[in-house]
Amino acid sequence: xxxxxxxxxxxxxxxxxxxxxxxxxxxxxxxxxxxxxxxxxxxxxxxxxxxxxxxxxxxxxxxxxxxxxxxxxxxxxxxxxxxxxxxxxxxxxxxxxxxxxxxxxxxxxxxxxxxxxxxxxxxxxxxxxxxxxxxxxxxxxxxxxxxxxxxxxxxxxxxxxxxxxxxxxxxxxxxxxxxxxxxxxxxxxxxxxxxxxxxxxxxxxxxxxxxxxxxxxxxxxxxxxxxxxxxxxxxxxxxxxxxxxxxxxxxxxxxxxxxxxxxxxxxxxxxxxxxxxxxxxxxxxxxxxxxxxxxxxxxxxxxxxxxxxxxxxxxxxxxxxxxxxxxxxxxxxxxxxxxxxxxxxxxxxxxxxxxxxxxxxxxxxxxxxxxxxxxxxxxxxxxxxxxxxxxxxxxxxxxxxxxxxxxxxxxxxxxxxxxxxxxxxxxxxxxxxxxxxxxxxxxxxxxxxxxxxxxxxxxxxxxxxxxxxxxxxxxxxxxxxxxxxxxxxxxxxxxxxxxxxxxxxxxxxxxxxxxxxxxxxxxxxxxxxxxxxxxxxxxxxxxxxxxxxxxxxxxxxxxxxxxxxxxxxxxxxxxxxxxxxxxxxxxxxxxxxxxxxxxxxxxxxxxxxxxxxxxxxxxxxxxxxxxxxxxxxxxxxxxxxxxxxxxxxxxxxxxxxxxxxxxxxxxxxxxxxxxxxxxxxxxxxxxxxxxxxxxxxxxxxxxxxxxxxxxxxxxxxxxxxxxxxxxxxxxxxxxxxxxxxxxxxxx
Amino acid sequence: xxxxxxxxxxxxxxxxxxxxxxxxxxxxxxxxxxxxxxxxxxxxxxxxxxxxxxxxxxxxxxxx
Numbered sequence: 001x002x003x004x005x006x007x008x009x010x011x012x013x014x015x016x017x018x019x020x021x022x023x024x025x026x027x028x029x030x031x032x033x034x035x036x037x038x039x040x041x042x043x044x045x046x047x048x049x050x051x052x053x054x055x056x057x058x059x060x061x062x063x064x065x066x067x068x069x070x071x072x073x074x075x076x077x078x079x080x081x082x083x084x085x086x087x088x089x090x091x092x093x094x095x096x097x098x099x100x101x102x103x104x105x106x107x108x109x110x111x112x113x114x115x116x117x118x119x120x121x122x123x124x125x126x127x128x129x130x131x132x133x134x135x136x137x138x139x140x141x142x143x144x145x146x147x148x149x150x151x152x153x154x155x156x157x158x159x160x161x162x163x164x165x166x167x168x169x170x171x172x173x174x175x176x177x178x179x180x181x182x183x184x185x186x187x188x189x190x191x192x193x194x195x196x197x198x199x200x201x202x203x204x205x206x207x208x209x210x211x212x213x214x215x216x217x218x219x220x221x222x223x224x225x226x227x228x229x230x231x232x233x234x235x236x237x238x239x240x241x242x243x244x245x246x247x248x249x250x251x252x253x254x255x256x257x258x259x260x261x262x263x264x265x266x267x268x269x270x271x272x273x274x275x276x277x278x279x280x281x282x283x284x285x286x287x288x289x290x291x292x293x294x295x296x297x298x299x300x301x302x303x304x305x306x307x308x309x310x311x312x313x314x315x316x317x318x319x320x321x322x323x324x325x326x327x328x329x330x331x332x333x334x335x336x337x338x339x340x341x342x343x344x345x346x347x348x349x350x351x352x353x354x355x356x357x358x359x360x361x362x363x364x365x366x367x368x369x370x371x372x373x374x375x376x377x378x379x380x381x382x383x384x385x386x387x388x389x390x391x392x393x394x395x396x397x398x399x400x401x402x403x404x405x406x407x408x409x410x411x412x413x414x415x416x417x418x419x420x421x422x423x424x425x426x427x428x429x430x431x432x433x434x435x436x437x438x439x440x441x442x443x444x445x446x447x448x449x450x451x452x453x454x455x456x457x458x459x460x461x462x463x464x465x466x467x468x469x470x471x472x473x474x475x476x477x478x479x480x481x482x483x484x485x486x487x488x489x490x491x492x493x494x495x496x497x498x499x500x501x502x503x504x505x506x507x508x509x510x511x512x513x514x515x516x517x518x519x520x521x522x523x524x525x526x527x528x529x530x531x532x533x534x535x536x537x538x539x540x541x542x543x544x545x546x547x548x549x550x551x552x553x554x555x556x557x558x559x560x561x562x563x564x565x566x567x568x569x570x571x572x573x574x575x576x577x578x579x580x581x582x583x584x585x586x587x588x589x590x591x592x593x594x595x596x597x598x599x600x601x602x603x604x605x606x607x608x609x610x611x612x613x614x615x616x617x618x619x620x621x622x623x624x625x626x627x628x629x630x631x632x633x634x635x636x637x638x639x640x641x642x643x644x645x646x647x648x649x650x651x652x653x654x655x656x657x658x659x660x661x662x663x664x665x666x667x668x669x670x671x672x673x674x675x676x677x678x679x680x681x682x683x684x685x686x687x688x689x690x691x692x693x694x695x696x697x698x699x700x701x702x703x704x705x706x707x708x709x710x711x712x713x714x715x716x717x718x719x720x721x722x723x724x725x726x727x728x729x730x731x732x733x734x735x736x737x738x739x740x741x742x743x744x745x746x747x
Numbered sequence: 748x749x750x751x752x753x754x755x756x757x758x759x760x761x762x763x764x765x766x767x768x769x770x771x772x773x774x775x776x777x778x779x780x781x782x783x784x785x786x787x788x789x790x791x792x793x794x795x796x797x798x799x800x801x802x803x804x805x806x807x808x809x810x811x
Contacts, residue, residue, distance in 0.1 A: 047786060048786035048787065048788075048789035048790055051783060051786055051787065051790065052790045069783065070779065070780040070783055071780055071782040071783035071786055072779070072780045072781055072782040072783060073780070116773065119773060120770060120773060123766060123769050123770060123773075124766065127762055127763075127765075127766045130762075131758075131759060131762055135755075147751070154755065154759070158759070
């Protein structure tokens with residue numbers, strides 16, 4: 001436990017998404033017999049002690065039958081029964097031992113069926129091709145005719161599962177392309193595999209000296225490796241739209257006319273219902289505050305950095321987080337018509353920024369397939385005319401198909417991308433889509449969001465120098481008792497001052513501040529109108545002693561580490577930098593001025609952000625969008641490439657191509673460098689693969705290819721491409737960005 | 748030649764055995780939580796097998 005508790009506060013967005021036991025119950029799945037299963041995400045779990053503590057604590061909870069933690073996914077799966085109609089308090093049990101748990105976004109659950117299928121096919125192909133290769137080696141080294149025939153027959157048998165099971169994916173994809181009157185890389189592959197298998201079968205039956213079983217099966221094996229790597233690099237099947245629904249709780253407490261409080265599912269909520277919103281809950285639908293006073297955090301929705309205080313009669317949007325008092329909300333729209341639902345439609349509409357991009361491998365395939373096909377056909381016709389022998393002509397054309405088969409080409413791009421992704425992961429950048437590397441190279445304009453991207457999103461004490469150390473010490477001692485972000489920053493500012501008075505009777509007035517007694521004096525830290533009854537409201541926080549102000553606290557935004565360096569480096573590289581923010585003009589001016597960004601726009605609605613990005617694209621720019629909020633998600637989609645910090649909303653993270661860890665923005669520079677290097681390696685790989693094909697083509701066309709030559713050409717070109725890609729992992733990058741990250745990770 | 752007629756089928760049978768073992772390990776989701784498997788060896792709990800057993804039962808109920 002001790003190793004993990006320090007990191008709980010690391011991800012601010014996680015610590016702010018509260019969800020209740022009722023919500024967990026609604027989200028659970030039914031296993032039958034009254035048994036229900038819940039999956040919880042526990043980001044702070046990462047050692048053996050954590051697993052033990054989490055599982056032990058959950059099994060102790062009455063009603064829990066079984067708990068199994070998954071360390072790789074940071075998840076725990078719990079099977080439970082209702083104990084006298086109440087769901088077990090799973091979150092409470094975890095919170096009691098210091099773990100923040102939350103419901104995971106639903107769509108990343110479930111295993112990746114495609115990948116499992118690919119691995120299974122790969123295992124079969126590997127087994128078959130390796131055994132056939134062993135038999136073939138003895139044939140090549142001069143087995144007598146009888147042994148050769150036996151070995152060919154065994155090879156034919158072994159090739160069956162590889163050709164008909166492992167290779168099935170290629171034929172399906174080729175057939176799909178052909179039935180849509182297109183052609184792709186899988187067409188020459190399928191034709192090559194099936195023709196060489198059929199011809200070898202015929203040769204085995206007639207007792208000919210050469211059979212191409214090992215070529216056909218190792219082709220499948222190597223191509224499946226490329227396919228598997230490629231798949232692992234593809235975007236995971238989770239969409240930003242699905243993640244958006246997570247922002248809305250799965251249910252809400254409805255106040256009935258008779259005063260009863262019912263927790264109902266979201267779908268049952270209608271306009272006109274009165275909902276009770278607890279502290280720390282997200283607002284489930286648009287509405288008007290009816291009773292109470294709320295303090296709402298809308299940073300993820302609108303990009304506004306300040307919390308806004310809402311009184312009775314004022315309107316509230318879905319997805320906003322209640323940081324203050326519990327309040328009663330009268331819904332003005334069903335959840336399906338709320339602001340967040342509106343955003344969902346906008347993200348869906350904007351989801352085309354990356355679709356117009358054609359992957360390098362696809363572009364290569366469209367050139368490659370026709371060339372190979374016409375060459376093979378040409379060889380067939382020429383040999384048929386020259387010799388009049390159908391079998392010889394067929395053998396030569398199959399040899400052309402095998403020797404030109406794009407094994408190395410299939411490995412060229414995914415291999416480099418996998419190595420690049422691994423290298424970037426070590427530096428704290430996670431790529432969600434392999435093709436993003438290619439898209440990133442064309443970028444000439446970088447668009448930033450402000451709140452949460454260029455700034456850390458947490459408030460920072462701006463007038464630290466103007467506050468007397470004693471007052472700060474007093475304020476910090478009070479502030480340590482609250483989880484409010486402003487209190488957190490006051491406590492953080494005072495770390496160096498060691499005065500730590502012992503307050504008695506500390507209590508927190510939600511939405512107002514903290515109160516504590518020191519001797520006979522009553523101290524209050526919080527809103528001026530609460531702490532100082534005489535004065536009217538202002539945006540600052542005050543520390544008051546018996547109703548008399550001791551110190552005023554002003555807050556500013558903390559600019560992310562490395563932001564200045566990044567903006568300067570990007571400009572030096574000739575990229576345009578733009579700031580698009582949903583926040584007010586003053587806050588935008590301050591940050592843009594400090595960072596030297598000339599092109600800045602404030603108070604943009606999500607749709608206007610998309611519009612701004614589209615305008616840039618219309619004028620021929622390729623746009624990289626770096627943002628974190630939900631208001632950025634449509635723009636992240638629309639941009640040619642996108643990035644988000646891990647502190648971003650779940651929606652922002654799933655809309656982005658890259659997610660970076662830690663607080664340092666300099667990793668972006670590192671990303672640009674790495675991608676540039678990787679692009680060079682991909683070009684080299686293409687050149688190498690093409691060179692091999694060109695060099696061996698004359699041998700194939702002249703009818704001199706034996707199975708041995710085909711196997712050598714194929715495996716050596718694949719190996720060289722893989723080895724070339726691995727060079728990327730060995731070269732040291734700029735260490736500037738990694739040093740603070742490493743320090744953060746070890747802290 | 749007689750040696751070969753014994754050894755070649757034998758090697759293939761052993762190979763098939765290995766292949767089946769791998770496919771089984773894949774099917775029983777043994778690669779699902781590699782980090783957890785590495786960490787669990789450090790846990791001093793006896794009920795780990797029991798947890799696994801009931802997990803497998805649960806999976807077969809799901810049909811896979």
